[in-house]
Amino acid sequence: MPKLSWNSRLSSSAGRFCPGSRRLIMPRGAHIEVATYLRDLSDGEMHIRDTVLHEMIHYFLWHQKKPYGHTAEFKGILKKVGAKRYNTVPKVRPVKHWYECPGCLKRIPARRRIRNSACAGCCEMHNCGKFTDRFRLRLVDANSQPATPPPPKKPTANPMAPLVEQRLPPHEVIRRLEELREILKSRARP
Numbered sequence: 001m002p003k004l005s006w007n008s009r010l011s012s013s014a015g016r017f018c019p020g021s022r023r024l025i026m027p028r029g030a031h032i033e034v035a036t037y038l039r040d041l042s043d044g045e046m047h048i049r050d051t052v053l054h055e056m057i058h059y060f061l062w063h064q065k066k067p068y069g070h071t072a073e074f075k076g077i078l079k080k081v082g083a084k085r086y087n088t089v090p091k092v093r094p095v096k097h098w099y100e101c102p103g104c105l106k107r108i109p110a111r112r113r114i115r116n117s118a119c120a121g122c123c124e125m126h127n128c129g130k131f132t133d134r135f136r137l138r139l140v141d142a143n144s145q146p147a148t149p150p151p152p153k154k155p156t157a158n159p160m161a162p163l164v165e166q167r168l169p170p171h172e173v174i175r176r177l178e179e180l181r182e183i184l185k186s187r188a189r190p
């Protein structure tokens with residue numbers, strides 16, 4: 001049986017078959033590597049199964065000393081064992097970096113580092129669609145919790161509300177407010 005291992009550097013393929021060496025001196029066993037990122041996919045289990053099956057067929061043919069590439073025989077076996085895909089590279093690639101807009105705090109995934117980019121939405125809304133440093137995307141720690149925007153300010157309570165709730169006639173409301181103003185004025189005096 002081939003050695004099975006994860007490979008965290010595989011990103012352009014789901015798996016890899018490394019044939020062994022049949023030399024008499026220092027023979028080397030065959031090796032199957034499966035891309036680590038498959039584990040992070042929601043349907044990862046299916047991809048891992050398909051990938052291992054695919055690479056096992058390479059191994060099976062190699063073991064039988066047959067051409068072990070994607071030959072007609074390879075495809076025939078693939079069909080027979082029920083691995084549907086010819087090449088099981090999922091479309092979803094791992095996200096390496098996360099960027100955050102300092103304006104709307106939206107998080108943007110990126111596979112490679114980006115420089116001098118600003119949030120399109122914020123530039124559109126607050127800067128006539130032109131680039132501004134204010135919304136330059138900043139690199140954030142992928143594991144950090146997204147910052148929560150501050151809660152919207154509650155409207156300040158209407159100071160008149162208690163008086164209005166008492167169903168006082170308007171002139172009475174005004175009289176009490178004037179009274180209040182006099183009290184505040186006298187307090188303000190030294």
Ligand SMILES: [Zn+2]
Nearest residue numbers: 054055058070
């Ligand atoms: Zn293959």
Ligand SMILES: [Zn+2]
Nearest residue numbers: 101104119122
């Ligand atoms: Zn933004």
